[in-house]
Amino acid sequence: MNAKLEAFAALPPFLFTWTTFFAAGTIFFLLRFRRRLVQWSVRDLFQTLFPFDPLRSKSFHADLKVYVIRKLTDFIFLAPGTAVWAMVATATAAALGTWAILPTGAVPGLSGILVVAVTLTLLGEFVAFGWHYAEHKVPFMWELHKVHHAAETLNPFTNQRAHSLVLVGKYSLKGLVGGVPSGLFMHYWGFSLVEVLAIGALANQLLTISTLDALRHSEFPVGFGPLDRLFISPHMHQVHHSSLEVHWDRNFGSNLSIFDWMFGTAYRPQKGEEIVYGIYGLDEQELAKYYTLKGTYIDPVVKSLRCIRDAVIPRAKHPEVLAERLP
Structure with a gap:
């Protein structure tokens, strides 16, 4: 097995x-x-x-460019999150060993493996939900997340269309949250960190495949019927990409929909419901700015930093405003 x-x-x-x-x-x-x-x-x-022209679609070309770049660079931006997870897990295991709060050396068996898998999966899904929710509500995070929502067509490559800096923050947070129970499992059952991470990764892969993640960024409106109460179906995620007001800020979950239902952000689309992809308020010309490498990687960072500045420094004290007041 x-x-x-x-x-x-x-x-x-x-x-x-x-x-x-x-x-x-x-x-x-x-x-x-x-x-x-x-x-x-x-x-x-x-x-x-492909209900669009792959040869002419600038949105599709942007998906391809980002996909290739991420395949070459993701390991760099994922490294901080992995390091955080390792440090938190190791520190937790060491602390538990020092304090002797829990016994150690228990035989995990299948039940132990299932506990690790379910715990890390639920925590990972909750962190992903919370992070995604914040990306839509916090201005400086939204500027980076716009890169993903600027897509005017959906295809499997769109799944990778995201600013690389997002990986640093998102997976560092996952490391902080997931590192604590990982350390507990390492102490109690004697798992190594690699084994804990492998169990979590395999559980996530099984969940991702079984919930048809490959179709979430497609134009096949597949729903799960009553199971939409548990899982994010492809159709539910396609609605998340819609620029229509009725669909704003809906279905933030990655694979599970339970947190959307808990926090009131779940939306089950009707069969044949209209969906318009893109970002509300941006026309084709403005969306096209996100299809260049500059518009994908540089401009979002500049806009994000401006949002942080505006939140910290009153606008009246901005250098450009002060310069306008000079005689």
Whole structure:
């Protein structure tokens, strides 16, 4: 069983992503063909998979550029979060050993592994929900998060469309929160930090795949019916990307929807409900600024820093305002 789990964990994520995406697209094509909405042709199949022109879509090109850059640089921006997690977990385990509050050396068994998996998954989902909520409510965080919401079309590459600095803050927070129970598990069951992180990562991967994360950034409106009460379906996340007012600040969860239902931000779209992707108030020309590398990586940081400055320093004392007052 361990060998099978290790083999599963070693499979590249893009394999699950694109297999799920093309399988869903083929099913949608067959359903549309049955209803005589499309013809039996490669062209119509392609248009079902990509209901936009990949060669001309600047939004799609931006997705590709960010995807490639992140594949080359993510390890740099994820390192601080990993370091925080390791330090907090190690310190917690050491403190528990010094204080002798809990026994140690217990045999984990399957139940212990499940406790680790469920605990880290729930905490990770809650942190992701809280961080995402803050990204929409805190001005300087929203400026960075706009990079993701500027997408005018959704496809699996859009999932990676985010400012790299977000990874530093988000995963450092996850490290702070997840490090404490990780240290407890290390002390009580004798797990190594690597083992705890591996269990958490595998549990997250299983949840991500089973809840069709690959389709959340697609234009296939797949819902889960009653299970929308537990999980974020692709259709629920597509609504999150909508610029229509009725959809603002909805469905912040990553895989689980339970926190959205708890805090009143959940929204279940109706079949065929209109969705307009993009950012409210920005026209195509303004959105296009986010499709350049400067608009993706530099401008958001400048705007974010201005938001922080405006929150700390009264506008009357800004250098440009003082300069305007000079005779």
